[in-house]
Amino acid sequence: MTANTDQYLIEQVKLGDTRAFATLVERYKDYVFTIVVRVLKVREEAEEVAQDTFIKAFESLDTFRGESKFSSWLYSIAYRKALDRVRKNKRQQTTDLLEEITEGDAGRIDNALQLMESTERKEKIRQSIMQLPEIDATLITLYYFEDQSVKEIAQVTNLSEDNIKIKLYRSRKKLFTLLEGYIQPKIVE
Numbered sequence: 070m071t072a073n074t075d076q077y078l079i080e081q082v083k084l085g086d087t088r089a090f091a092t093l094v095e096r097y098k099d100y101v102f103t104i105v106v107r108v109l110k111v112r113e114e115a116e117e118v119a120q121d122t123f124i125k126a127f128e129s130l131d132t133f134r135g136e137s138k139f140s141s142w143l144y145s146i147a148y149r150k151a152l153d154r155v156r157k158n159k160r161q162q163t164t165d166l167l168e169e170i171t172e173g174d175a176g177r178i179d180n181a182l183q184l185m186e187s188t189e190r191k192e193k194i195r196q197s198i199m200q201l202p203e204i205d206a207t208l209i210t211l212y213y214f215e216d217q218s219v220k221e222i223a224q225v226t227n228l229s230e231d232n233i234k235i236k237l238y239r240s241r242k243k244l245f246t247l248l249e250g251y252i253q254p255k256i257v258e
Contacts, residue, residue: 075139082130090130094123097140100215101147107206108151110199118154122147137224141217145225148207155203197247205240212237 075096081089101122106115125146133142198206204226211217211225219237223230 076135079130079133079135079139082127090127093126093139097143098123100140101143103210103214104144104147104207105151107198107210108148108203109154110203114154115151118150119147122150125150138221141221141224144211144215144217148225151207152203194248197244200247201240201243204236205243208233208237209240209244 075093078089078093082093098119102115102119105118105122106112109115109118122143126143129146133139198209201209207226208222211222212219217225219230219233222228222233226233228236
């Protein structure tokens with residue numbers, strides 16, 4: 070077993086080497102933060118929940134059986150911690166913007182995306198993802214940005230694989246609707 074694998078580092082932590090856990094934190098901190106911020110939509114809260122995620126992972130490392138990848142196990146903790154925070158704050162869920170967008174509105178928007186630089190495009194995509202409901206934003210992030218398989222996402226979210234496929238399809242449609250005005254405004258006949 071090489072010294073760089075997650076499993077090796079986990080074994081080292083179990084033997085009392087906390088520096089090995091610091092390596093795991095460094096390896097996964099950006100991914101955990103991305104998942105949490107997609108759910109919470111508030112950077113400060115996301116930073117706190119990301120820290121709580123690693124504390125929980127450290128305290129629960131003995132329960133990690135290695136049946137899934139460590140990253141999936143960690144993402145599952147992050148996802149649940151973020152949902153717990155949403156419930157704790159009793160925040161209303163993000164409004165579905167699909168109802169607010171009409172064909173006429175989309176037709177009046179200039180084709181702004183073609184004029185934006187690459188960084189502006191990425192920012193617009195990020196903002197649009199942040200407008201999605203928590204579960205949609207999380208699924209899009211895990212599948213497209215974290216390259217998680219449907220099976221791995223099922224382990225993280227406790228949803229069935231079929232349910233994830235359906236939700237991913239619907240999430241993509243919602244995201245496309247949010248981005249549609251920037252990509253190519255509809256032509257009004």
